[in-house]
Each structure stands twice: as structure tokens, then as C-alpha cells.
Amino acid sequence: MTDTPVADMSFEQAMAELEQVVTQxxxxxxxxxxxxxxxxxxxxxxKRCEDKLKEAEEKVAAITLDAKGEPSGVTPVEGL
Known part of the structure; x- marks a missing residue:
């Protein structure tokens, strides 16, 4: 386990430490x-992992592709 503040962790860091905590x-x-x-x-x-995943999902959901696979604009994300 690290002393890194949770708010400063990447998704991967938080997930790895969470796995260690669960094991212990x-x-x-x-x-x-x-x-x-x-x-x-x-x-x-x-909570940090959930928040980082939600951010990623919102970024992906905001980009839509047209029939040619080109970005066609921004779609509002539900709940924002």
C-alpha cells in the first residue's frame, strides 16, 4: 500500500492498490x-476508480461517428 493521496492516483494505480487492500x-x-x-x-x-471510469465513459459517449467512421459531433451525455 502506498501513501499516495487517492485523489492523485490514476485509475490503474487505484485499482492495483484496491486489489491489495481486498487481499489483506x-x-x-x-x-x-x-x-x-x-x-x-x-x-x-x-470511489476513485468509479469516478475515473465515469469520466472515460462520458468522453467516449460524447463522440459520435458518422457512416464513414468520422467524428460527426458531440452528443450530450445523459445526466450532464
């Missing part, structure tokens, strides 16, 4: 206080 919690070999800290960090990492 599943083993159940950490004290209760550490488990709580890991759970909170995991929750923050999960």
Missing part, C-alpha cells in the same frame, strides 16, 4: 484497527 482484508490477518483503516482506504479507492 480477505486474509483476515490484520488487527481490527488496521482492518478499519484498510476498509476506509478501500472505499476511497473504489
Amino acid at each position: 482484508l480477505e486474509r483476515g490477518e490484520v488487527p481490527l484497527d488496521e482492518s478499519i483503516r484498510l476498509y476506509q482506504r478501500g472505499s476511497d479507492l473504489r
Whole structure:
């Protein structure tokens, strides 16, 4: 696990650390206080991954292609 602030992590960094957190919690070999800290960090990492995926989906959804495969404009993204 790193000391990098979750807000500064890329999707890949957050996902890798989240996998480490889940592995540690599943083993159940950490004290209760550490488990709580890991759970909170995991929750923050999960949120970061969800936010980064949503950003990527919105960028992709905003680009539409015409019959020739050329970008034809910007389509509003639902919910924005």
C-alpha cells in the first residue's frame, strides 16, 4: 500500500492498490484497527476508480461517428 493521496492516483494505480487492500482484508490477518483503516482506504479507492471510469465513459459517449467512421459531433451525455 502506498501513501499516495487517492485523489492523485490514476485509475490503474487505484485499482492495483484496491486489489491489495481486498487481499489483506480477505486474509483476515490484520488487527481490527488496521482492518478499519484498510476498509476506509478501500472505499476511497473504489470511489476513485468509479469516478475515473465515469469520466472515460462520458468522453467516449460524447463522440459520435458518422457512416464513414468520422467524428460527426458531440452528443450530450445523459445526466450532464
